[in-house]
Amino acid sequence: MNSPVYTMWLRQVKKYLRSKPRMIGSLGQPILFLVALGFGLGSLYQSANGGNFIDFLAPGIIAMSILFTSMFTGIEVIWDRQFGFLKETLVAPVTRFKIMFGRTLGGATTGIFQGILVLIIAAIIGFRPELALIPLSIIFMILIGLFFTSLGTAIASKLEDMQGFNLIMNFLVMPLFFLSGALFPLQDAPEFLKIISYFDPLTYGVDGLRATLTGMSQFGIGLDLVVCTVLTLIVLWIGAKLFSDIQI
């Protein structure tokens, strides 16, 4: 109870748990994707690849829900700035890295929570994950959560108000999601799409989740883990730097 990092984390988690509409709302989209795509494209996938589409799709949708939830927590810095609470944290005798880190841990925690909920829902719909590597999947969830909370924080540190929000959603978050191989197998995609996807950090997160949950993988767990860890550390560092430089 004495650490600012913990207090900041707790604040983020409380805010998340208290906004039931947001929690439920952010479950709607993954369920829709799982049901509509899972059942809608299931037979197409099966005739082309053989195998169950839900097994392929579920890890991608879990990654998506973590992406959205975490990114949102990161971008919430803008709200804190507008409602004024950000000032209160920024003048406190606590290094801004700690503040940012606590926030980011909070964002990642809510992301993972959301990811696990989607995992359970997917299991109800028919997803059959391999249980042996679940701890490793959780590590991938943590990395995806940390990465996107930091990224959101980094961007929000540079924005004064919410006007850029739609821009970020449409030109960053959505492309990151659609080009990551969350929805379709990249192996069969045209070359140019494949190459683009190699530059999408989420590609490695999705691949890592898919590898640990289903055994299907493009790059192998080792490479996924290294890429995700390195990228997360870099973005965490950039986010902390930009957050430290905020002026009000």
Place this chain on the structure above:
Amino acid sequence: MEGKKEENIIEVKNLVKKFGELTAVNGVSFEVKKGEVFAFLGPNGAGKSTTIKILTTLLNPTSGEIILDGINPEKDKNKARKSFGIVFQDPSLDDDLTAYENLEFHAVFYGVPEKDRKERIEKMLKFVELWERKDSLVKTFSGGMKRRLEIARGLIHHPKILFLDEPTVGLDPQTRNHLWGFIKEMNKEEGMTVFMTTHYMEEAEEVANRIAIMDHGKIIEKGTAKELKKKTKAKNLEDAFLKLTGHEIRDESASGLDHLRSHARAWGRR
């Protein structure tokens, strides 16, 4: 203060802050002595809050020198932040947390020892008469209640320097008196330096040891209330203030972030 050579806890030299074309603070110099209550007075948009934001590390100055408790807050932000507390002019609470949680957050961030935390939070919440509402979310509070909570929060830890940027805006007279009484007591008993702004001249006259009057980014006069009145041959501080700053209203340039005041203005124009 007893017989010791009076030392300056704040020293500001030629402070300038520009926002693009606009010069909000235009070459301001002043000192605040340790243990003093120092008031910054000035019309809307004079640059008071901007000066406070620079002193409290929220903004970097365009140029000028500052020493705060022996530290340069521009270079050594983390160290500087240890020496002050602040009640902001604009809202700064987390609406999704309860009153108690807001104070607890602050206490942890300001390193109030765990054993004292509960007691101090209770004391301050009782002081602003919000103890019964301690578990309510802040978003359910009225404007004045939020203000009282911010004040309670600002007084939970006892800093060397306390910045109060229009702390009494929106408070009823009872709470205002109560608050200034408490501040004076802390100032006397703990030697806490107070740097305040207000638009209530009686408050400044009663509480402040020294006053600086600021207008258009510059300090136009400094001194005790008595000295200012004498210089302008005014019967009270309000009169002196008006003589020094003129009678026209400054609304266009007033602080953009200042919700309370801009609301007040919008209403006034109807």
